[in-house]
Amino acid sequence: MNQDDMKRAVARAALDEIVPGAILGVGTGSTVNFLIELLAERRDDIPGAVSSSEASTERLNAIGIPVLELNAVEHIPVYIDGADEVTPQGCMTKGGGGALTREKIIASASDRFVCIVDQSKLVDRLGAFPLPVEIIPMAEALITRSLRKRGGRPTTRKDFLTDNGNRIIDTQGLTIKDPVAFEQTLTAEPGVVTCGTFALTPAHRILVATPDGTQTIDC
Numbered sequence: 781m782n783q784d785d786m787k788r789a790v791a792r793a794a795l796d797e798i799v800p801g802a803i804l805g806v807g808t809g810s811t812v813n814f815l816i817e818l819l820a821e822r823r824d825d826i827p828g829a830v831s832s833s834e835a836s837t838e839r840l841n842a843i844g845i846p847v848l849e850l851n852a853v854e855h856i857p858v859y860i861d862g863a864d865e866v867t868p869q870g871c872m873t874k875g876g877g878g879a880l881t882r883e884k885i886i887a888s889a890s891d892r893f894v895c896i897v898d899q900s901k902l903v904d905r906l907g908a909f910p911l912p913v914e915i916i917p918m919a920e921a922l923i924t925r926s927l928r929k930r931g932g933r934p935t936t937r938k939d940f941l942t943d944n945g946n947r948i949i950d951t952q953g954l955t956i957k958d959p960v961a962f963e964q965t966l967t968a969e970p971g972v973v974t975c976g977t978f979a980l981t982p983a984h985r986i987l988v989a990t991p992d993g994t995q996t997i998d999c
């Protein structure tokens with residue numbers, strides 16, 4: 781079983797998380813792309829979706845699932861999204877695809893976050909994956925210095941703007957011992973839109989694809 785087979789398998793397992801008749805929160809990335817393909821089978825159960833990126837919106841539109849503005853939606857029972865790293869406690873690093881800010885907003889608006897990953901993403905501690913931070917462009921040098929002070933090696937993502945028109949700084953080498961405190965202090969820095977550490981909006985359930993089947997971790 782290769783990595784794409786595992787992503788497809790975990791996406792299929794996530795179909796059981798859908799609440800029929802309710803708005804579904806849909807994340808971004810290659811694992812979610814497999815999920816969106818499969819959502820075509822469940823179109824009658826899904827009156828609409830809230831999407832975390834222009835890319836996912838386009839895919840949802842292509843299979844005929846209406847995409848609603850978050851401002852027009854009152855209740856999202858489930859948000860399904862991938863991650864770049866996730867701990868068994870449900871803390872994640874996200875934003876490898878640059879969609880972290882909208883993802884965090886929808887995660888925060890949803891009752892439950894179901895994280896879908898293949899086994900390569902499950903880690904004991906966050907930090908091996910370079911941390912994405914979305915920033916207001918005029919704060920690039922300021923935040924770069926701050927991330928260096930935290931012990932990281934920051935670089936601005938080349939030729940990339942987020943769906944919100946901002947830049948991303950990716951930082952290698954950070955040690956994130958306390959993800960909640962780390963997220964609280966970094967997101968409080970002026971110029972930071974948000975960071976890819978999801979500890980304040982953690983996953984409630986992780987579906988992990990392995991070559992022997994999909995495991996469920998309730999956090």
Ligand SMILES: O=C[C@H](O)[C@H](O)[C@H](O)COP(=O)(O)O
Binds near residue numbers: 879
């Ligand atoms: O910005 C992108 C998102 O946070 C993705 O959920 C994350 O990068 C995982 O993506 P993939 O499923 O492609 O590994």
